[in-house]
Amino acid sequence: MKRKTVSDRMFDVFNVALFIFIILLVMYPLYFILIASVSDPSATNSGRVWLWPVDFNWKGYEIIFAERVIWLGYKNSLIYAALGAAISTVITISGGYALSRKDLVGRVHLMMFILFTSFFQGGLIPSYILVKSLGMLDTIWAMVIPGAVSAFLLIIARTFFQQSIPDELLEASMVDGCNNTRFFFQIAVPLALPIIAVVVLFNAVGQWNTYFKAMIYISNEDLQPLQIILRRILVRNQNSEMLGNITSAQGMAEYAELIKYGVIIVASVPMLVLYPFLQRYFVKGMMIGSVKG
Incomplete structure (x- = not known):
């Protein structure tokens, strides 16, 4: 093994220090929100909370x-x-595989049409009229059907299949009596786990964070997602009904900030829990599927 020179060691040290700094820069805001959500609001406002919680306080989570x-x-x-x-994964994976096949008639024109939709949209009013005419207002389908297909993810999936599944594999399978359907489910899909993880994570995060569609299409409170309910809590956190016996203006303002920190944690935890399980496939799928379009 070739021994590293002094300049190589200095370069390695610089890289490690740089990446540690970047990691701290990215992670510290979330860490601060976490410790601020369980600290005394007066300590947070005075700047005493920056490395660990000060005077543990669960009042914000109790209110939420x-x-x-x-x-x-x-x-x-x-x-x-x-x-x-x-729904999005089934459509995206099957559509990406179909578009990757060279024997699909008109696939170039289909890709041009799909790419066109990523640059131009119908707008809010036509979308609302369409959803209403389909009878999806105040239903679960208003949240999952519009936007179920992403042109970006569809192109990524098509590129993944083009690069990862050679035509020779399909030809060899057909020689052994395998048809298109069997090849897709038994060979293509198992090999596509990385890109499936990418599609699942992108769509799950997008659906979890969405609130605009719910504001437009959902008026029934029993069907509203977490983001709308958390927004309602933030709007109400200034009144005495929600803050109990906190009557002073300063105290209400401090606990309003505490509730905001708690709301961020409550909304973020599920996705933070999901990501580690899909990280390995997610990174691999993004790298393979985004080399070329």
């Missing part, structure tokens, strides 16, 4: 979880995220 509708919002958001990711 005292709202019964938050559990309904969690349930709705989980349903929207799971169902939306499932």
Whole structure:
């Protein structure tokens, strides 16, 4: 093994230090929100909270979880995220595989049409009229059907299949009596786990964070996702009904900030838990599927 020179060691040290700095720069804001959400609000406002919690205080989470509708919002958001990711993954993976096949008639024109939709959209009013005419207002389908197909993810999936599944593999399978359907489900899909993880994660995060569609299409409070309910809590956190016996203006302002920190953590935890399980496939799928379009 070739010994490293002094300049090589200095370069390695610089790289390690740089990446540690970048990691701290990215992670510290979330860490600060976490410790601020369990610290005394006066300590947070005075700047004494920066490395660890000061005077543990669970009041913010008590106020948030005292709202019964938050559990309904969690349930709705989980349903929207799971169902939306499932529908989008099925369409994206099957569509990407079909578009990667050279024997698909008109695939170039189909790709041009799909690419066109990524630059131009119908707008809010036509979208609302379409959803209303389809009878999807105030239904779960208003959250998962519009936007179920992403042109970006479809192109990524098509590129993945083009690069990862050679035509010779399909020809050899057909020689052994395998048809197109069997090849797709038994060979293409198992090999596509990385890109499936990419599509699932993108769509699950998108559905979990969405609130604009719910504001436009969902007026029934029983169907509203977590983001809308958390927004409602933030709007209400200034009144004495929600803050109990906190009557001073300063105290209400401090606890309003505490509730904001808690809301961010409550909304972020599910995706933070999901990502580590898909990280390996996610990174691999993004690198393979984005080399060329």
